[in-house]
Amino acid sequence: MPCCHPASVNLDVANIYYSLTKMLRPLLIVEIGCFIGFSTQHFAQAIKELGFGRIISIDAFDWDVDAGRGMQNRFDVAEYYKNKANVGAIVEFIKGYSTEVYPAIADQIKQKIDLLYIDGDHSINGVFADFNTYYNDVRVGGFVILHDIYPEMCGVDGPRALVDCLKAKHVPHNIELIEMQTKDGFGIALLRKINDKPLQVTPIVKLVEKSWWRLINALPLRMSRTSFERQIIIQVVDALTQQPIIGVKMICPQRFNEERISDSNGLINLSHYLPNRYLMDFYAEGYQDARNQLFDISSEKFSGIVRLKSLS
Numbered sequence: 001m002p003c004c005h006p007a008s009v010n011l012d013v014a015n016i017y018y019s020l021t022k023m024l025r026p027l028l029i030v031e032i033g034c035f036i037g038f039s040t041q042h043f044a045q046a047i048k049e050l051g052f053g054r055i056i057s058i059d060a061f062d063w064d065v066d067a068g069r070g071m072q073n074r075f076d077v078a079e080y081y082k083n084k085a086n087v088g089a090i091v092e093f094i095k096g097y098s099t100e101v102y103p104a105i106a107d108q109i110k111q112k113i114d115l116l117y118i119d120g121d122h123s124i125n126g127v128f129a130d131f132n133t134y135y136n137d138v139r140v141g142g143f144v145i146l147h148d149i150y151p152e153m154c155g156v157d158g159p160r161a162l163v164d165c166l167k168a169k170h171v172p173h174n175i176e177l178i179e180m181q182t183k184d185g186f187g188i189a190l191l192r193k194i195n196d197k198p199l200q201v202t203p204i205v206k207l208v209e210k211s212w213w214r215l216i217n218a219l220p221l222r223m224s225r226t227s228f229e230r231q232i233i234i235q236v237v238d239a240l241t242q243q244p245i246i247g248v249k250m251i252c253p254q255r256f257n258e259e260r261i262s263d264s265n266g267l268i269n270l271s272h273y274l275p276n277r278y279l280m281d282f283y284a285e286g287y288q289d290a291r292n293q294l295f296d297i298s299s300e301k302f303s304g305i306v307r308l309k310s311l312s
């Protein structure tokens, strides 16, 4: 089927979903946000191979898309590939807004969800509403996957706000949570529900957002909200003069050759990086290449320096 990344997850992420489903052996998966069914098909293929389980996939299906077969409603595209893959008995599509359709499926899913996948409305209100509506029907020991948790890469901030809120209030007492970087940089979070305490979360970020952004915008570095929380910065300077170098290209092979360019202060903001030991390459016109520079980014606040030698 056509892969429409970034509207669909990229193939590596979809393969994680397939493998996770094979490992977790869920009886019921609820997916919020089907689009044309790319992630759905990966969950479904695993379920098909397991020989048990089913998927309820919810989407508003409220606009058409050209997925390689001319303009079509996304529901029709998803249905077409569902039938083509012979997973019709496994997947049930529910048309409508996730919170609105809940009453219609509540009886089927109450306390029964083994794997909840939230990838629908990515706004803060949307993600919190989906979590509040469906999380309490995840069984104890069940899992939740959140997609798009790194706003700087994916451009949406709802999933990040939810991860931060859960970490502040419910990890580790009610939920286990790990963040994973993905090839596209958008990231996923994997949550495990460890007790049956009902949760209703509120977006704490929103309450302080206005003053928060005013403060950030006043800062000379104009850091994003994530970078404000995690300050991970590398400065590139001339080895001889110690002057910052503007426009240096940094490439990080461990982050799938992600590129960053140093700003007018020679600074490169890496606050979306997860703790790791990173090898990075630096290139600037008029300077010797600096390859395989090692940075051990293991804390929330990190600053490193790279000194480039001039060619002249």
Ligand SMILES: C[S@@+](CC[C@H](N)C(=O)[O-])C[C@H]1O[C@@H](n2cnc3c(N)ncnc32)[C@H](O)[C@@H]1O
Residues within 6 Å of the ligand: 006, 007, 008, 009, 032, 033, 034, 035, 036, 037, 038, 039, 040, 058, 059, 060, 061, 062, 096, 097, 098, 099, 119, 120, 121, 122, 126
């Ligand atoms: C990022 S796409 C999902 C991609 C899909 N999970 C995949 O990887 O192939 C988000 C989808 O969520 C749907 N959506 C957004 N808000 C929604 C809501 N409140 N209720 C149901 N679906 C919603 C959109 O129509 C869109 O198809």
